[in-house]
Amino acid sequence: MEAILLQVLAGLATGSIYASLALALVMIYQATHLVNFAQGEMAMFATYIAWSLINAGMGYWPAFLLTVLIAFVLGVLIERVVIRPVENAPVLAVVVVFIALLVILNSVTGWIFTYTIKSFPSPFPAALGIRYMSPHQVGALLVTLAVLALLYVFFRFTPLGLAMRAAAQNPVSSRLVGIRVGWMLALGWGLAAAVGAIAGMMVAPIVYLDPNMMAGILLYAFAAALLGGIDSPGGAVLGGLVVGVLENLLGAFVIGNELKLVVALVLIVGVLLVRPSGFFGSVQVSRV
Amino acid sequence: MLHGIDFGLAEKSITALLGANGAGKTTTLRALCGMVRTEGEVRFAGQRIAGRRTEDIVRLGIAHVPDGRGTFLHLTTEENLRLGAYARKDRSAVARDVERMYAYFPRLKERRRQQAGTLSGGEQQMLAVSRALMLAPKLLLLDEPSFGLAPLVVRELFGILRTINAESAVSMLLVEQNAAMALELADQACVIETGRVVLSGSAAELKRNDAVRRAYLGY
Numbered sequence: 001m002e003a004i005l006l007q008v009l010a011g012l013a014t015g016s017i018y019a020s021l022a023l024a025l026v027m028i029y030q031a032t033h034l035v036n037f038a039q040g041e042m043a044m045f046a047t048y049i050a051w052s053l054i055n056a057g058m059g060y061w062p063a064f065l066l067t068v069l070i071a072f073v074l075g076v077l078i079e080r081v082v083i084r085p086v087e088n089a090p091v092l093a094v095v096v097v098f099i100a101l102l103v104i105l106n107s108v109t110g111w112i113f114t115y116t117i118k119s120f121p122s123p124f125p126a127a128l129g130i131r132y133m134s135p136h137q138v139g140a141l142l143v144t145l146a147v148l149a150l151l152y153v154f155f156r157f158t159p160l161g162l163a164m165r166a167a168a169q170n171p172v173s174s175r176l177v178g179i180r181v182g183w184m185l186a187l188g189w190g191l192a193a194a195v196g197a198i199a200g201m202m203v204a205p206i207v208y209l210d211p212n213m214m215a216g217i218l219l220y221a222f223a224a225a226l227l228g229g230i231d232s233p234g235g236a237v238l239g240g241l242v243v244g245v246l247e248n249l250l251g252a253f254v255i256g257n258e259l260k261l262v263v264a265l266v267l268i269v270g271v272l273l274v275r276p277s278g279f280f281g282s283v284q285v286s287r288v
Numbered sequence: 289m290l291h292g293i294d295f296g297l298a299e300k301s302i303t304a305l306l307g308a309n310g311a312g313k314t315t316t317l318r319a320l321c322g323m324v325r326t327e328g329e330v331r332f333a334g335q336r337i338a339g340r341r342t343e344d345i346v347r348l349g350i351a352h353v354p355d356g357r358g359t360f361l362h363l364t365t366e367e368n369l370r371l372g373a374y375a376r377k378d379r380s381a382v383a384r385d386v387e388r389m390y391a392y393f394p395r396l397k398e399r400r401r402q403q404a405g406t407l408s409g410g411e412q413q414m415l416a417v418s419r420a421l422m423l424a425p426k427l428l429l430l431d432e433p434s435f436g437l438a439p440l441v442v443r444e445l446f447g448i449l450r451t452i453n454a455e456s457a458v459s460m461l462l463v464e465q466n467a468a469m470a471l472e473l474a475d476q477a478c479v480i481e482t483g484r485v486v487l488s489g490s491a492a493e494l495k496r497n498d499a500v501r502r503a504y505l506g507y
Contacts, residue, residue: 163371169362177374180343
């Protein structure tokens with residue numbers, strides 16, 4: 001019983017990280033109706049920025065905040081410079097741009113920082129640990145839950161958050177009420193990049209820092225987003241937690257740690273086959 | 289496609305734009321607020337607005353109830369109203385205006401927390417008009433507000449439009465298939481055919497015009 005509890009709690013900690021990356025995916029999906037394959041590499045690149053800042057002698061939390069800010073600006077820039085020109089391009093063209101972004105960010109990071117695995121510090125004091133969870137697990141869970149709560153309040157209760165939701169759903173009507181739709185989409189990319197950066201910094205102490213560190217994490221995030229419904233922010237969060245717990249339980253008691261990643265793949269294929277709209281996604285019906 | 293369409297709107301009056309399907313009524317409204325590419329000149333309160341971006345034109349005080357209503361279906365009724373006032377900065381006046389819309393359309397108040405997509409056609413049209421009015425516009429463009437509504441609902445809606453025009457001095461440009469209703473509401477009217485203005489004058493004049501009667505009023 002205790003062993004199960006241990007795995008569930010550990011699953012919630014990593015699950016919350018998947019949840020925030022899944023939420024970043026959903027945010028981009030709502031604006032572009034496409035899955036941003038480069039989301040993980042954007043987070044990885046931001047984590048390297050944090051590592052550089054900390055290594056240059058900056059304290060962890062100032063470096064954390066500065067990294068989130070830089071990631072936000074980079075996200076806005078990527079939308080303005082790379083995504084805007086393909087706004088009305090066919091789906092495949094945009095997917096190719098996403099994949100190009102993934103490869104470019106991955107190789108540039110490898111080129112600048114080398115492919116040697118680096119350790120990344122955890123900022124949480126030992127006192128934060130509880131009987132079944134390490135200090136970093138508790139801390140990562142708290143940080144990601146705080147981020148998710150902030151995002152919820154932002155999108156639900158602020159005029160800017162409302163305008164961003166409107167711009168993603170209905171650009172034509174949004175322009176008719178005076179919303180600058182282009183900037184709202186860019187802001188969405190900025191926010192998604194910032195959320196991804198936090199996920200990267202929270203997961204780096206667990207998986208270690210290297211240019212390929214987000215490949216597995218992004219797969220879990222995909223599974224989480226699909227499970228919850230790719231256009232449902234609440235679903236993405238719940239999906240992340242479920243995937244985290246499921247991964248840990250199956251890894252520990254059923255299939256072993258080596259096959260854990262398969263859980264994500266099976267989930268992705270399974271959801272797409274059985275219920276493509278996930279738990280909370282909207283079912284798309286189109287007239288032909 | 290419009291060819292040198294030319295007309296003026298008097299301040300604080302209601303002008304009806306009449307014409308058959310495909311005459312260019314909807315395109316005219318879209319051209320006014322920069323949703324289609326235009327050549328030529330559009331002036332609003334002395335300012336040239338042709339070629340400006342839709343969101344900038346809206347900020348000058350031109351609200352548009354578009355063809356198909358343009359409702360934010362996944363947002364609540366009240367969020368739709370708040371979005372209508374997005375370009376405004378006077379928060380307390382916005383809150384007052386939300387209540388004013390609920391007074392005009394009590395049904396919207398009952399449905400304030402409901403997703404707009406679940407509203408009936410008539411309620412959505414009321415919401416679309418209210419959303420546009422939340423801008424506190426100087427000019428309201430209405431694209432077929434009667435479309436798909438029961439005659440009784442149309443009568444109610446047009447009555448409220450008349451009240452709003454009198455109470456808050458909003459000029460209105462009304463595009464309608466339902467010419468009889470439109471001429472009853474409007475002060476002025478223009479008839480357009482294949483992208484040209486072929487007739488204009490006071491609504492009363494046009495109602496008496498034989499050609500208009502036969503083509504658009506059907507008697």
